[in-house]
Amino acid sequence: MKLLIAIPTYNEAENIEAILKATFDVVPQEVEILVADDNSPDGTAKIVEQLISSYSGRLHILNRPKKEGLAAAYLAAFEWGLSRHYEAFLEMDADFSHNPKYIPKMLSELNTHDVVIGSRNIKGGGVEGWTMLRNIVSKGGSLYSRMIFGCPIKDLTGGFNMLTRRALEKIGLENIISKGYSFQIELKYRAWAAGCSVKEVPILFTDRTLGASKMSKNIFLEAFINVWRIKRSVGRDTGVDQFIKFAVTGGLGTLTNLIIFFFCVDIFGLPVIQISTICFLIAVTQNYIINHKWSFKRDTAEKTLSPKKWIEFIAISLLGLAVNLLVLKALLSNFEFPYKVIAQAGGIAAGMTVNFIMAKWYVFRRV
C-alpha cells in the first residue's frame, strides 16, 4: 500500500534530519514522507528543503505560513495526500517518541484493518521517560474519553496512527472540530464510530530527548471539554436503540420458546424439563442470530455468525438467567409483595441488563 507519513513540525530543527533518516532506513522503498511545518522560527523547514534532493522524490514539505496547531497541520497534510495518489497515511511525531521500527508491522496490519493504532495501553506497549503526571494525564485522558464515548479503543490520545484513504473518507475530515491535541482522540473515535475496523499494535513510546514538548495545561483542559463536544458532534447514540432492539429480540425469543413448548408439551405430550431445555436453546440461538444481524449490527466484529460467539451468547444467557433467579429470590426473601410476579419482573430486568451489558461489551464487542 502506498503510504504517506505525515510529520507535523514546530521547532524540530534538532530532530528532523535524524528522524527522516531513521524512518527512510526502515520503511519500504515506495513509502514517502510529508513534513508539515508551521513556519518554525528555528528553521526546521530549511533543513527539510535541503534534504529533499537527497531522497529523490520521497520527501516532501508543506510550508504553512503560521502556527495553527497540530490538527490544522495534520488536516492540511491529509488533504495534500488525498489529492495525490497515496492509499494510506501515518501520523508521526518528529521527536522520536514514535519509533519508526514499528511502521512495517503497522503497515502489514493495514491489509486487514482500516485503522492501526500504535498503542501504549495494551499488553506489550508502554511509555518510557515520562513523568508520573504526564503518564496519568495521558492514560486518564484515554480512559476518560473511552468512557464518555463508549468506545473500546485503549489508546485514544496517542499520535502514532495509520489510516487508509478509505478511513479518512469515512471520517470526513471536514467534520473534525478539534484544533489541538483532542484531534488525536477525535480522529480515532470518528473512525471507529463510522464503522472502520481498528487494530491496536503495542508500541513502546519514548519521551523526546531533544526540543520542547508543545503540550500544556490549556491544551489538556481543551481536550477535557472537547470530548463532550466531539461526542455531540458525532451524534452516535449511547446504545439506547440497541437496548430496545435487544429487548424486542428477547421478546421474540420468548414467543418462539412458548410456541414450541405448547406444541411439544401440550399437544404431543413430550416431557416438560427436556422440552423446556430445548426450547431455551432454540430461543437463545434465535436471539443470537437476531442480535448479530440487527441489534448489534453496528458493533459486531465478525461479519458472519460464528460457533464461538454462539457458545458465548448461550453462556451469557445462562448468566442472565442465574441473575434473574438470584434477584427474584433476594427480593422475595427481603420484601413483601402483593403479587410475586412483581419480584419476577425485577429479576427479569436485572437479568436482562446483565445480559445486555455482556452482549454489548463481550459477545458483540468491536475491536
Ligand SMILES: Nc1nc2c(ncn2[C@@H]2O[C@H](COP(=O)(O)OP(=O)(O)O)[C@@H](O)[C@H]2O)c(=O)[nH]1
Ligand atoms: N505544524 C505544527 N506542528 C506541531 C504543532 N504543535 C506541535 N507540533 C508537532 O507535533 C508533534 C507532536 O508535538 P509534541 O510537542 O511532540 O507533543 P507531545 O509529543 O505530546 O509532547 C511534534 O512533531 C511537534 O513538532 C503546530 O502547531 N504545528
Ligand SMILES: [Mg+2]
Ligand atoms: Mg512528541
